[in-house]
Amino acid sequence: MQLQAVIALLKIWRQEHLLEHYDTLPEVRKQELLEQILALDFEWLRHLHMNNEKDTGLQVSGLAPLSVQSLDDLKTDRGNIEQTGWDLLREGKVAALLVAGGQGSRLGYNGPKGTLDIGLPSRKSLFQLQAERLLNLGRRAGTTIPWCIMTSPGNHKATFDFFAQHQYFGYDKEQLFFFNQAVIPALDHKGKIILETPWRICSVPNGTGGCISAMRSSGILDQLKARGVEWFFYYNVDNALIKVADPHFIGFAHTSGQPIACKVIAKRDADEKIGVVCLQDGRPSVVEYSDFPEQLKRQRDIKTGRLLYDTGNISIHMFQLQFLEKASRQQLVYKAVQKDVQTFQGPVRAYKYEAFIFDLFAYASGMSLVKVEREEEFAPVKNAAGPDSPEEARRLLLHVHQTWFEKLGVSEDLFKGREIEVSPLISYDGEGLAVDMLCNKDHPSFIYIG
Numbered sequence: 124m125q126l127q128a129v130i131a132l133l134k135i136w137r138q139e140h141l142l143e144h145y146d147t148l149p150e151v152r153k154q155e156l157l158e159q160i161l162a163l164d165f166e167w168l169r170h171l172h173m174n175n176e177k178d179t180g181l182q183v184s185g186l187a188p189l190s191v192q193s194l195d196d197l198k199t200d201r202g203n204i205e206q207t208g209w210d211l212l213r214e215g216k217v218a219a220l221l222v223a224g225g226q227g228s229r230l231g232y233n234g235p236k237g238t239l240d241i242g243l244p245s246r247k248s249l250f251q252l253q254a255e256r257l258l259n260l261g262r263r264a265g266t267t268i269p270w271c272i273m274t275s276p277g278n279h280k281a282t283f284d285f286f287a288q289h290q291y292f293g294y295d296k297e298q299l300f301f302f303n304q305a306v307i308p309a310l311d312h313k314g315k316i317i318l319e320t321p322w323r324i325c326s327v328p329n330g331t332g333g334c335i336s337a338m339r340s341s342g343i344l345d346q347l348k349a350r351g352v353e354w355f356f357y358y359n360v361d362n363a364l365i366k367v368a369d370p371h372f373i374g375f376a377h378t379s380g381q382p383i384a385c386k387v388i389a390k391r392d393a394d395e396k397i398g399v400v401c402l403q404d405g406r407p408s409v410v411e412y413s414d415f416p417e418q419l420k421r422q423r424d425i426k427t428g429r430l431l432y433d434t435g436n437i438s439i440h441m442f443q444l445q446f447l448e449k450a451s452r453q454q455l456v457y458k459a460v461q462k463d464v465q466t467f468q469g470p471v472r473a474y475k476y477e478a479f480i481f482d483l484f485a486y487a488s489g490m491s492l493v494k495v496e497r498e499e500e501f502a503p504v505k506n507a508a509g510p511d512s513p514e515e516a517r518r519l520l521l522h523v524h525q526t527w528f529e530k531l532g533v534s535e536d537l538f539k540g541r542e543i544e545v546s547p548l549i550s551y552d553g554e555g556l557a558v559d560m561l562c563n564k565d566h567p568s569f570i571y572i573g
């Protein structure tokens with residue numbers, strides 16, 4: 124009976140190929156496949172496919188640069204802003220929100236990205252670095268910062284198990300909130316659903332934009348609201364230098380009086396592969412590097428000589444909870460991204476449908492931008508080798524730790540060409556270090572301060 128219903132359904136939507144291998148499958152796999160098919164919203168999938176074909180791209184005339192705030196604009200000094208951030212942390216009003224559901228396909232790494240060891244002397248994973256930075260701040264603020272971690276069905280178990288194996292890196296389990304983002308079937312260029320195996324539909328995570336609705340449907344948004352959380356510090360899993368829950372940025376967001384704040388960096392050059400934070404039809408937005416119009420990319424400000432669109436997105440945002448609640452009721456706009464997916468018949472070119480967190484920017488009354496130093500805050504791990512590789516992130520992180528000691532006036536003789544790594548449990552941002560910490564460390568190639 125069920126089979127007949129599925130056959131009829133597939134015929135209507137021209138997806139009959141999904142049962143191509145059905146007869147060869149063991150009973151349990153047959154059932155698994157039928158259940159997946161019955162759970163699909165074919166009408167919506169067709170809508171995604173048709174919209175993709177209709178997508179006419181970006182209107183160049185609608186773009187305009189978005190200005191960056193300076194401390195002068197906020198009419199208060201750095202110390203006050205940072206103090207506001209500490210107060211909000213101490214009062215439990217800020218949660219960290221990590222999006223870690225991606226597949227890391229460019230990196231060619233099989234596990235969840237956060238489990239990656241970038242080759243530091245300590246061999247700490249990205250997750251551990253983040254956990255320890257949060258623990259450091261929490262200890263100083265006299266609290267534990269709630270930490271929300273979005274995974275996807277493909278990496279949820281591996282992520283959770285990794286945390287459990289490492290005793291949650293010392294984090295209070297009550298303050299860890301794992302939740303799963305939704306997935307969408309991958310379609311080929313004709314709109315046909317792709318099979319990953321003869322019995323499993325190839326589904327991919329629905330992008331960072333799915334984060335808020337997933338947090339709402341898992342009940343976490345309500346739980347955090349009930350605990351008094353007012354702000355989320357949002358970030359990507361892949362940045363080895365992420366200053367998670369940075370008190371200065373938290374204070375900046377709160378002081379600026381807008382529902383969203385965004386950290387940006389000056390683009391290295393016009394072709395750097397990062398999104399640009401700007402205005403689109405008068406609304407705050409991020410235009411991805413792949414979509415950014417050639418004619419605007421290279422334009423320069425006549426006075427400063429800098430790129431006109433110089434505000435590179437590093438995926439670090441502050442969101443007011445109240446704003447997210449409202450914005451999460453908006454219909455997400457999915458964009459098709461062409462990528463290879465792995466199937467039992469080898470890699471297949473597919474359309475993955477993703478919504479982006481920055482699509483929510485358009486619903487905000489305004490947004491504040493603060494420019495930060497790339498060298499101090501941005502070491503993304505995206506590719507297996509070359510730019511944005513684990514090796515480069517490792518080098519950038521160790522360089523930052525070395526500069527912390529250079530600021531103390533330490534001469535190079537003391538490290539004798541050795542690399543320096545400082546545990547985030549000892550120092551979050553270079554504070555609390557002393558020259559004698561470098562002594563009595565006898566490893567020939569590095570100094571680990573932990």
Ligand SMILES: CC(=O)N[C@H]1[C@@H](OP(=O)(O)O)O[C@H](CO)[C@@H](O)[C@@H]1O
Pocket residue numbers: 331359396397398399409411435436437438479480503505
């Ligand atoms: C869709 C999306 O989130 N794009 C972001 C994201 O890029 P990915 O290449 O998708 O990792 O992170 C970049 C910073 O690491 C940022 O510049 C870009 O805008």
